[in-house]
Each structure stands twice: as structure tokens, then as C-alpha cells.
Amino acid sequence: MGLALAGPAWADAAADYAEHCASCHAETRMGGTGPALIPETLGRVKGLDQVIADGRPSTQMEGFADRLSADQIAALVDYIKAPVENVPAWGEAEIAASREMAADYTPADKPVFTADPMNITLVVETGDHHISVLDGDTFDVLDRFATPYAVHGGPKFSPDGRYVFVMSRDGWVEKYDIWSLKEVGRVRAGLNSRNIAMSHDGKWLAVANYLPQTLTILSTDTLEPVKVDVKARDGKPSRVSAVYQAPERKSFILALKDAPEIWEVATDPDAGPYEDGYVHSYEKGAKESFGAQVGLFARRRIPVEEPLDDFFFDQGYKNLIGTNREGTKGVVINLISGGKVAELPLPGMPHLGSGITWKRDGHTVMATPHLNEGVLSVIDMTDWSLVKQIRTDGPGFFLRSHETSPYVWADVFFGPHKDEMHIIDKQSLEIVRTLNPAPGKTVAHTEFTRDGSHALVSIWDDDGAVIVYDARTLEEVRRLPMKKPSGKYNVWNKINFEEGTSH
Numbered sequence: 001m002g003l004a005l006a007g008p009a010w011a012d013a014a015a016d017y018a019e020h021c022a023s024c025h026a027e028t029r030m031g032g033t034g035p036a037l038i039p040e041t042l043g044r045v046k047g048l049d050q051v052i053a054d055g056r057p058s059t060q061m062e063g064f065a066d067r068l069s070a071d072q073i074a075a076l077v078d079y080i081k082a083p084v085e086n087v088p089a090w091g092e093a094e095i096a097a098s099r100e101m102a103a104d105y106t107p108a109d110k111p112v113f114t115a116d117p118m119n120i121t122l123v124v125e126t127g128d129h130h131i132s133v134l135d136g137d138t139f140d141v142l143d144r145f146a147t148p149y150a151v152h153g154g155p156k157f158s159p160d161g162r163y164v165f166v167m168s169r170d171g172w173v174e175k176y177d178i179w180s181l182k183e184v185g186r187v188r189a190g191l192n193s194r195n196i197a198m199s200h201d202g203k204w205l206a207v208a209n210y211l212p213q214t215l216t217i218l219s220t221d222t223l224e225p226v227k228v229d230v231k232a233r234d235g236k237p238s239r240v241s242a243v244y245q246a247p248e249r250k251s252f253i254l255a256l257k258d259a260p261e262i263w264e265v266a267t268d269p270d271a272g273p274y275e276d277g278y279v280h281s282y283e284k285g286a287k288e289s290f291g292a293q294v295g296l297f298a299r300r301r302i303p304v305e306e307p308l309d310d311f312f313f314d315q316g317y318k319n320l321i322g323t324n325r326e327g328t329k330g331v332v333i334n335l336i337s338g339g340k341v342a343e344l345p346l347p348g349m350p351h352l353g354s355g356i357t358w359k360r361d362g363h364t365v366m367a368t369p370h371l372n373e374g375v376l377s378v379i380d381m382t383d384w385s386l387v388k389q390i391r392t393d394g395p396g397f398f399l400r401s402h403e404t405s406p407y408v409w410a411d412v413f414f415g416p417h418k419d420e421m422h423i424i425d426k427q428s429l430e431i432v433r434t435l436n437p438a439p440g441k442t443v444a445h446t447e448f449t450r451d452g453s454h455a456l457v458s459i460w461d462d463d464g465a466v467i468v469y470d471a472r473t474l475e476e477v478r479r480l481p482m483k484k485p486s487g488k489y490n491v492w493n494k495i496n497f498e499e500g501t502s503h
């Protein structure tokens with residue numbers, strides 16, 4: 001495991017953990033009152049010794065500097081960063097038993113506010129694990145509700161925009177009723193999870209898990225689970241890097257971390273048959289194939305040369321682009337045939353999941369930032385050729401636009417220029433303005449209002465804010481104080497799969 005702890009030192013750390021930490025973080029380290037303490041979540045986090053010594057102010061995590069020596073604390077850091085050997089079972093029974101439905105919840109029969117329910121914007125505040133519910137016209141905060149610890153991936157709305165589902169990296173899924181401004185309930189769908197996706201008909205929510213190596217499918221109505229073991233063709237289990245909703249195909253698409261396969265799981269009761277093995281004939285009545293799957297949750301395997309991740313879909317869900325593990329290229333897979341259509345040279349870790357599309361010279365183009373390079377790649381989606389690489393002041397994370405907006409908003413998430421937001425003209429592909437609303441602080445992630453008239457930008461800081469801009473004049477209209485706001489999600493733009501937003 002590459003860590004210094006062994007023999008007696010390991011036993012001492014284990015004993016310290018059992019005595020001081022297990023009551024909140026669980027004997028298994030999978031979390032309880034406090035979050036899971038496992039390498040999957042803590043792997044790259046720095047300053048854990050300080051958290052253990054000093055605690056986290058105004059939370060139940062108190063400091064242990066008065067009880068534990070610096071050496072003991074250092075040993076505990078190694079202990080919680082070591083792989084867990086006995087991952088507890090987390091199957092349907094355990095998931096179902098974790099369900100906590102809110103006792104005081106009764107659904108309202110119409111919104112309890114006068115704001116346009118289709119123009120609600122949610123702001124995830126990672127500083128103290130809350131979500132603010134914004135009226136998209138007045139920018140008033142209608143509610144602020146507690147989320148599970150460390151929300152991960154984008155929240156997903158029901159197709160009618162009434163409910164939203166939020167996932168934490170410890171696999172907790174929370175259901176919130178926007179009309180009633182109330183939590184409906186929560187369930188732990190996995191022990192360590194990546195993201196969620198909503199089925200085309202709003203009946204099912206899929207949860208991509210690392211621990212255990214499964215896909216959990218929840219009934220959106222009751223939060224009850226159906227679990228899908230993810231086993232590759234060779235029989236070995238695989239982590240699920242991400243799950244995507246493909247409403248036009250009535251399916252979920254899965255990126256597998258440990259197998260050269262892409263999965264499509266049907267949310268259509270009439271789906272299939274999908275043949276897993278050798279097929280003699282596709283003619284009606286000829287059933288000489290192995291492992292054919294039909295109906296709801298039928299699974300189709302799409303073999304690929306190497307594992308792909310971080311998918312981007314074209315507007316019709318006919319093709320997907322994924323990146324290889326090294327982050328050196330984009331691979332285009334046609335979802336109808338399952339075949340590879342093209343390879344795009346995209347060095348420098350393209351972040352396709354943030355990609356957006358728009359029309360330019362009669363063609364649809366897509367743009368993607370790169371995580372290792374200060375550049376945006378613009379690709380022509382008709383022939384997959386590279387139109388331009390736009391130089392930026394550093395690697396970016398999120399891109400956003402809106403049908404009505406002439407601009408792409410591109411943050412500079414990494415490096416010394418993290419306080420900048422580039423405004424790029426969608427036709428000339430030139431940076432026309434660079435905003436710097438909070439010098440020295442990270443400025444990131446844009447979301448538009450329903451009509452595209454305003455753009456909301458996060459100042460990603462404990463003492464942060466959401467800045468509302470007039471999307472045409474680029475003038476600041478309002479600044480709403482928020483605790484480390486990260487993503488923002490407009491109901492209308494999300495349920496309509498607006499082309500200027502990643503899905």
C-alpha cells in the first residue's frame with residue numbers, strides 16, 4: 001500500500017481510530033455522523049493532520065490535539081488513507097434499510113411561492129453543505145436546505161422540473177420537492193459514488209458507484225433500490241466512472257473504469273434484445289444467441305479498445321465522445337452501430353463532460369476545456385475536425401452558454417489566473433472580454449437564467465458569492481453572499497437539455 005504504517009504502528013493507529021473516531025466515522029470507515037474516511041475520497045486531500053488536530057469549526061468534528069500527539073495524528077492520517085480491506089456489503093437490503101423518508105413531508109398541490117417554478121436556480125454551497133433555491137427572476141433566496149456531506153456531480157431534476165435529486169460522494173441521494181420547498185427523503189445508494197442520472201420518463205435514478213462496484217437504480221417515487229452488479233465480459237467487476245442520461249435513446253449510458261466496455265442500460269420496457277454473445281441470426285424467431293437481454297434495464301455492451309471516460313453526447317444522442325485514460329485523445333463512438341467513428345487528437349486532458357455546442361457558419365461546433373493546458377478546443381461536429389484552439393490564461397473547468405447568448409463563458413480554474421472569466425465570441429472564437437470580479441479568488445462555473453438574460457457566476461470561496469451579470473452588457477447586477485458556491489443549475493435549462501449547458 002506504499003504507506004509507512006506496519007505491524008505495531010498499524011495496530012496503535014487502529015486502536016486510536018477505534019477509540020476516538022469510530023463512533024462518528026464508523027468502525028468500517030464508511031461514515032456515519034461524519035463522512036467516510038477512505039482513500040477514494042481522501043486520497044489527494046492535503047492538511048488532514050490539521051483537520052484532526054484542530055477540528056472543523058461549528059461542526060461536530062472537534063480537534064484532537066489535546067488528546068493525541070503529532071505522531072499519533074500522523075499515523076491516523078496514514079491509517080485513513082490506506083485502502084479498506086473489508087468493504088462492507090452494500091446490496092439492495094442495506095440500501096433499502098438506509099432509507100430515511102422525512103416524517104413532516106406532505107406534497108404541496110402547487111408551488112408554495114409565486115416565482116416561476118421553471119426559472120428556479122439551485123446553488124450548491126459546498127462550504128457548509130447546503131443548497132440555496134433562487135428565484136431566477138428576482139434572485140431572492142426562497143429556501144436554503146441541508147444536503148448530505150460533500151455533494152458530488154450535478155443535481156438532476158425530474159422531467160417536469162418539480163423534484164431534484166442530489167448525491168454526495170459517500171453515496172447519499174437526497175430527494176427535494178421544489179414546489180413544497182421540503183426534503184422528501186434520502187437513501188444511501190452506494191458507499192462511494194460518482195454521479196447520478198435521471199431516466200427519460202422520470203421513473204428511475206441511476207447512481208454510479210466506485211464502492212461497491214455497482215450501478216444502483218432507485219425508484220424516484222419511493223427511493224427504493226434495484227441494484228445492478230457491474231461485471232465486465234470477462235466476469236470481473238468494474239467501477240462505474242459515470243452514468244449519463246440519454247433521454248432520446250430511453251437509456252442510461254455507463255462509462256466503466258476497469259473494463260474496455262461502454263454499457264447502455266435501457267429504461268424502456270420494450271428494449272432489446274441485446275445480444276451478449278455469439279449470434280447466429282438476427283432473423284425473427286432465430287434465438288440462437290447467449291445472454292440476450294430484453295425489457296426494462298436490459299443491458300447492451302459496447303466493446304471499445306480501452307476504457308473511456310468523461311463522455312460528451314451530441315444533441316441527438318447519436319454519438320458520444322470519450323477520453324482515454326491518459327487524456328491524450330477523444331474517441332467518437334456511434335451509439336447506433338456501437339462502432340468507432342473517429343479519433344480526435346486532444347492532448348492535455350480534455351474535459352469533455354463540460355463540453356457545449358452551438359451553431360457557427362451553418363455547422364454545429366463543440367468546445368471543450370483542457371485540465372492540463374490553457375486552451376479550449378473547438379471541434380466541428382459534422383466531420384470531427386479541429387476548428388481552432390483558443391489560448392486562455394490557464395486551464396479551465398467549466399464552459400457555459402445559452403441559445404440566446406452570443407458568448408461562451410469560460411473560467412480559468414487552475415493556475416495564477418483563477419480569478420478570471422473569459423468571455424468568448426461564439427462566431428469569431430476570440431476572447432472579447434476578461435472579467436475579474438474578485439481579484440485573488442477562484443471565479444468559476446456559469447449558469448444562465450431560463451431566458452438567457454442573466455449569467456450567474458460563482459466566487460468559489462468560504463466567504464464567497466454568486467454574481468449576477470447582465471448577459472448582454474456584461475455588467476454586474478447583483479452579488480449574493482454564499483458559502484463556497486460551486487455549481488448552479490437552472491430548472492428550465494436542465495430539463496430542456498439547453499445546448500449551452502453540459503448534461
Ligand code: HEC
Pocket residue numbers: 017020021022023024025033034035037041048051052056059060061062064076080149
Ligand atoms: C463526534 C463525531 C466525530 C468524531 C468523534 C470524529 N469526527 Fe471527524 N468529522 C466529523 C464530522 C461531522 C465531520 C464533517 C465536518 C464538516 O462538516 O466539515 C468530520 C470530518 C472529518 C475529516 C474531514 C473529512 C473530509 O472529507 O473533509 C477528517 C479527516 C476527520 N473527520 C477525521 C477524524 C478522525 C481521525 C477522528 C478521530 C481522531 C475523528 N474524525 C473523530 C465527526 C466526528
